[in-house]
Amino acid sequence: MIVSIGTTNPAKVRAVKLAFAEIDLIQEFIEADVSSGVSSQPFSDEETMKGAINRAEASRKETGADIGIGLEGGVVETSFGFFLCNWGALTDGSLSQPIVAGGARIQLPLEIGAELVKGRELSDVMDEFSHRTETGKNEGAMGIFTNGAVDRTEMFAHVVKLLAGRYQYEKSRQSL
Numbered sequence: 001m002i003v004s005i006g007t008t009n010p011a012k013v014r015a016v017k018l019a020f021a022e023i024d025l026i027q028e029f030i031e032a033d034v035s036s037g038v039s040s041q042p043f044s045d046e047e048t049m050k051g052a053i054n055r056a057e058a059s060r061k062e063t064g065a066d067i068g069i070g071l072e073g074g075v076v077e078t079s080f081g082f083f084l085c086n087w088g089a090l091t092d093g094s095l096s097q098p099i100v101a102g103g104a105r106i107q108l109p110l111e112i113g114a115e116l117v118k119g120r121e122l123s124d125v126m127d128e129f130s131h132r133t134e135t136g137k138n139e140g141a142m143g144i145f146t147n148g149a150v151d152r153t154e155m156f157a158h159v160v161k162l163l164a165g166r167y168q169y170e171k172s173r174q175s176l
């Protein structure tokens with residue numbers, strides 16, 4: 001089975017491989033640097049979900065893979081502050097609609113939210129805050145703000161496990 005991953009971000013690619021390693025199927029992975037089709041800083045669940053779906057579909061079409069996976073990060077504003085939100089999607093060309101699953105959410109610190117309100121992108125704010133570059137390719141905001149308890153890869157691996165499990169459920173129903 002060939003699985004396309006709609007990104008080259010190593011934190012996300014690791015997450016897909018980790019999650020699929022638990023499934024009893026031989027897989028080959030292809031990374032495809034496709035567009036999310038949404039803004040680089042999604043600001044709602046809806047927009048973040050759309051980005052994940054676009055990445056899954058575009059990567060599968062581009063590579064001809066059996067299954068396409070898309071993972072997308074964003075933020076949502078609530079009356080309790082800004083939260084990180086993350087979504088994943090899986091398509092295989094035969095499902096009536098893509099399978100979508102969400103990731104764990106954490107509250108962002110007030111000073112980070114204050115920068116987002118100005119319209120800044122979280123990736124820029126994170127690099128400035130952590131005095132590093134490309135934290136999103138490593139532990140991410142998830143890892144930094146949970147003191148390392150859960151990093152970006154672990155969070156996305158959980159999303160991919162949900163997607164793969166949900167997919168297997170649909171397939172087992174189709175074969176009844």
Ligand SMILES: O=P(O)(O)OP(=O)(O)OP(=O)(O)OC[C@H]1O[C@@H](n2cnc3c(O)ncnc32)[C@H](O)[C@@H]1O
Nearest residue numbers: 007009041072073074075122123126135136140141
């Ligand atoms: O190459 P791609 O796949 O685009 O990887 P990316 O790191 O840019 O990831 P996304 O476009 O899916 O999402 C960017 C969003 O991810 C969230 N995010 C979480 N941790 C981050 C970090 O440490 N750095 C950047 N963005 C992070 C944040 O909400 C960003 O707006």
Ligand SMILES: [Mg+2]
Nearest residue numbers: 036040041073
């Ligand atoms: Mg991006």
